[in-house]
Amino acid sequence: MTTQRNFRWRVVDIVVASVIGVASGVVFLIWNLASNVVSGPLKAILPGLEALGGGFWLFAGVLTAIVIRKPGAALYGELLAATVSALVGNQWGWWTLISGLTQGLGAELVFALFLYSNWRLVPTLIAGAAAGLAMAITDLTLWYQASDTAFAVVYTVSGIVSGLVIAGLLSWYAARALARTGxxxxxxxxxxxRAAV
Structure with missing residues (x-):
């Protein structure tokens, strides 16, 4: 016998997704400043490696999705976090919303491919990696149009790795840590x- 999944958002879903999105936006604001300290040395080692820090702008969608488990959660969480970052002010202005949209869609598409029914570690890692790929494509299109192939490859691979580790793996552990608190x-x-403990 199959159980019917309810994809309708409850009020509690909206509230918690909004809390995650806004809190993630605050993390984005901190990373907007701190990323300059990290990206400089990475760029000096190999241009394009600076995308290794991009995962700190990608986790909102993945984390929101694995907590809420409803269609649109990844897109909502990432876009809300990007909106907070843009509203408070950052060096990219309202272009941040384009990034939030594409990165959220990257993660959202993976969960959709799993029919919003598999919330284990592997789909979460893939969703993080897809958000990283979306970040790389967006950045290369908006900010690095004149970059050479070597830079584009390094930037894309670095973005995918960062998305997999930071947005995927760290979001997975963050959700489990939140769950343990009740x-x-x-x-x-x-x-x-709780059942697994």
Whole structure:
């Protein structure tokens, strides 16, 4: 017997997704400043490696999705975080919303391919990597149009790795840590974590 999945958003889904999105936006603001310290040395080692830090702008969508587990959650979380970053002010202005949109869509498409039914580690890692790929494509299109092939390849691979590790793996552990506190008791993510302990 198959159980019917309910993809309708509850009020609690909207509230928690919004909290995650806004909190992630604050992290984005901090990383907007800190990234300059990290990207300089990486760029000096090999141009394009600076994308290794990009995962700190990618995790909002993945984390929101694996907590809420509803269609649109990855897109909502990433776009809301990008909106917070743009509203407060950053060096990219409103172009940040384009990045939030494409990065959120990258993660969203992976969860859609899994029919919003597999929330284990592997799909989460793939979603993070897809967000990293989306970041690289967007950045190369908007900011690095004149870059050579070597830079584009290094930047893209670095973005994918960063997305996989930071947006994928760290979001996975962050969701499990949140669940252990009891904050996700009204979500399947919280119930599953408690049952596994």
């Amino acid at each position: 904050a996700l008791n009204r979500f399947a993510a919280g119930r599953e974590t």
